[in-house]
Amino acid sequence: MFVTLESGRIAGVNWVEHKGQQLHSRVVLTQSRIIDATIDLRPDGTASHSSVVLQAAGEEPGNPIVRDLGSGAAYWSDMITSSLEQMVRRARVLNKPDSKVETQNLYRDAPGEIEVERVDSTDWVVTANKKKYLVLTDDQGCMLAASLPEYGVVIERREKFGPEQYPLWPAYAAPPDGAxxxxxxxxxxxxxxxxxxxxxxxxxxxxxxxxxxxxxxxxxxxxxxxxxxxxxxxxxxxxxxxxxxxxxxxxxxxxxxxxxxxxxxxxxxxxxxxxxxxxxxxxx
The missing domain is CATH 3.40.50.1820 (Alpha/Beta hydrolase fold, catalytic domain)
Known part of the structure; x- marks a missing residue:
């Protein structure tokens, strides 16, 4: 799972679970926005289908957004941190110093392209919408950490981080810490x-x-x-x-x-x- 920090403060958490070729991703942003995504992956790092449910803290979940993602694109959402790892995995399959990874949006038909630069076997630069992410992986492409220096964002991989450590905060309620x-x-x-x-x-x-x-x-x-x-x-x-x-x-x-x-x-x-x-x- 990945924890996103902005200026040292937790801004989001992304719990990720792989079951075969299916990825389950649960994201909580600013303790107030929940994204539950199920994505069918192919061995080459592209995605075939997705189902996404959006929810605001304290409210009922929305209807699932179900999409056919086509035949040759990886999924991308800048609100789902694990997307960065998928960009690297897809670039490893393409096996070029600089890869143009075709992407598909999880919410609407909006194909795109993201540049992935291989610095060495474990260091990568992912450029999406003019934002440059610095990504560190292991030798198998598993993301260990990332950063977005221009915005003061740091992404950490953590083995243990339970939902109780980042409780939900409804839009008009007092904060969970009782401040x-x-x-x-x-x-x-x-x-x-x-x-x-x-x-x-x-x-x-x-x-x-x-x-x-x-x-x-x-x-x-x-x-x-x-x-x-x-x-x-x-x-x-x-x-x-x-x-x-x-x-x-x-x-x-x-x-x-x-x-x-x-x-x-x-x-x-x-x-x-x-x-x-x-x-x-x-x-x-």
Missing amino acids: YRAEEVSIPAPQGHVLAGTLTVPASGGPKFPAAVLITGLSPSERNGGAPPWMPLRDLADALTRAGVAVLRVDDRGIGKSTGDHKPSTTFDEADDVRTEVAWLRRR
């Missing part, structure tokens, strides 16, 4: 709609804390600023609350669990909502 509390809140607006959000409060200290309201951008947005695993506003709220700041983040009117209609709203209307949120937080 702070999270409360679902409803804020009535003078215009008649209700703004839904999450208030995070440090677990220790108080009774009063400095506080912040996170403001979304111009486009319609829910309180986390995106779907798992990319939730920048939750990440910001997490960092601030761990630093001792109470944080309120809110779905835009008419978005997520907030009522009202977002379509006719203007920047001035959104400013009114922010004023409502600040006033509510001050009363707390």
Whole structure:
């Protein structure tokens, strides 16, 4: 299994199991996004069929995405770390100093090509979407470690790492480590709609804390600023609350669990909502 670290912090875990020519891969990203993939492999490193189920922590799994991957492509997903190992295995079969590995997407019909450079028998450079991964393998092509230096990403192979070491974290809940509390809140607006959000409060200290309201951008947005695993506003709220700041983040009117209609709203209307949120937080 592989553990992905970003700036020293675990960003994802990929458990991998091989059963004959079938690969089972379970990925958990930022404790919030789950990818369960079953892939049929050929001896030459290409993939014939795949079935992928996506799920957000705390929610029901989606319907399986089942694909026929064709006859000559390896599977690739930059969210599935074991894809890197498959690129090297396919390049070993092609047996060239520089290989152009044909790839197929697990979610839609999107063929591609990834360059794999053999540095020596155990060192490789995999270039995908202009990102250069440095990959270390054993003599059989089994990936031992990898890195993406430009992004501060390090990938480690570990023999033992149980799911309990990387517990799931639903999108609006408090973190599993108990660093702070999270409360679902409803804020009535003078215009008649209700703004839904999450208030995070440090677990220790108080009774009063400095506080912040996170403001979304111009486009319609829910309180986390995106779907798992990319939730920048939750990440910001997490960092601030761990630093001792109470944080309120809110779905835009008419978005997520907030009522009202977002379509006719203007920047001035959104400013009114922010004023409502600040006033509510001050009363707390």
